[in-house]
Amino acid sequence: MNVTFIGAGPGAADLITLRGAKALAEASLVLYAGSLVSKDMLAHCRPEAEIHDTASMNLEEQIEQYRRAQKNGWKVARLHSGDPSIYGAISEQMRALDDLDIPYEVVPGVSSFTASAAVLKASLTRPEISQTIIITRSEGRASAVPEGESLASLAEHGASMAIFLSGAGLIKAIEELLTKLPPQTPAALVCKASWPQEKHHTGTLGTLLEGISPEEWRLSTMLLVGHALVNGEGAASRLYSPEYSHRFRKAARETAKV
Ligand SMILES: C[S@@+](CC[C@H](N)C(=O)[O-])C[C@H]1O[C@@H](n2cnc3c(N)ncnc32)[C@H](O)[C@@H]1O
Incomplete structure (x- = not known):
């Protein structure tokens, strides 16, 4: 059994990563932050998956779900809006998983x-x-x-x-x-x-x-x-300038010399 924290992206169901959608499709238990994660995202879940909105759950109630999953040997997908590393309140969940000896991983998302x-x-x-x-x-x-x-x-x-x-x-x-x-x-x-x-x-x-x-x-x-x-303020990056050489492209004047 393991838990995958998944960055669900900003809302649109097709802004989750392929890796995140795959982990979601493999999970038997899905916990999602319903206040910020669109329900459309749940279309990636298996029809038989057990799905809970964590909006009304406190931390202990969420940990109880992890304990149940551990007992049943279920894979868990924990969906967080955007990227889980930003204001995601994942560290307290991770501490609890460490205490329970439950392995976990993180799939990043579009913030x-x-x-x-x-x-x-x-x-x-x-x-x-x-x-x-x-x-x-x-x-x-x-x-x-x-x-x-x-x-x-x-x-x-x-x-x-x-x-x-x-x-x-x-x-x-x-x-x-x-x-x-x-x-x-x-x-x-x-x-x-x-x-x-x-x-x-x-x-x-x-x-x-x-x-x-x-x-x-x-x-x-x-x-x-x-x-x-504001587009239009400031200089352009030199990256695509014809005058600028880098490892993958020579400046136009250097190519002309060859
Ligand atoms: C608890 S934080 C979660 C941030 C999330 N982890 C991320 O990387 O986007 C919630 C805040 O993120 C911002 N937010 C989340 N979804 C948004 C969206 N679709 N459009 C604009 N802002 C959004 C808002 O400022 C909201 O109050």
Whole structure:
């Protein structure tokens, strides 16, 4: 028996990896976070698989499911939204599995921050603009943000920022960012990237809240911030420049000499 933690991706059933879908199709017991993982994803499961939504279960109740699976020799698929390594609350489950001597593995997934960039057709890195992405979250009731990681202090880097869980604290997050970043800084909200209900809204830190109701952007919303979001600002990467040589391609003028 083993447990596979699977990154389900941002929502759309075809944004799970092939490896994740295979592990899901082999599982006798499937646990999924119903608040964030689309039910469409369950189409990958065997018809006879036992499926539980963990939204209403506490940790001990989930561990009880792992114990049952161990007793029955079942394979378990544990679906987490996006990529399990980001705000996935997997470490407490892994500690319990270690205590029970149950082996586990992790299949990565498409995180909602890259899915949100895809919605905007945006690059989060651009030469001379930003080569760094700060992945962070606004403070929530379930998990405290460590000292030194406030949005204001992270904003000082001027890097691209992907701010998770910002929906409920959107106004506060933007106020905090504006203490360090100019109001002209490009910013975007993406809600439910890849779901049928997907929507997005772009602007600047100074204008983002104009014309929207923050209440409608509470759940499954990503806040992206930074100049890299705006196509057209900054230099192009030299990677595809005809003047640039690298291990796999010679610059045009060097090819001409041959
Ligand atoms: C508990 S975290 C899980 C993140 C997940 N592990 C990931 O890699 O995307 C939930 C937060 O992720 C973001 N999120 C999840 N799905 C999303 C989606 N489809 N579109 C936009 N943001 C999403 C929202 O900020 C939401 O509050």
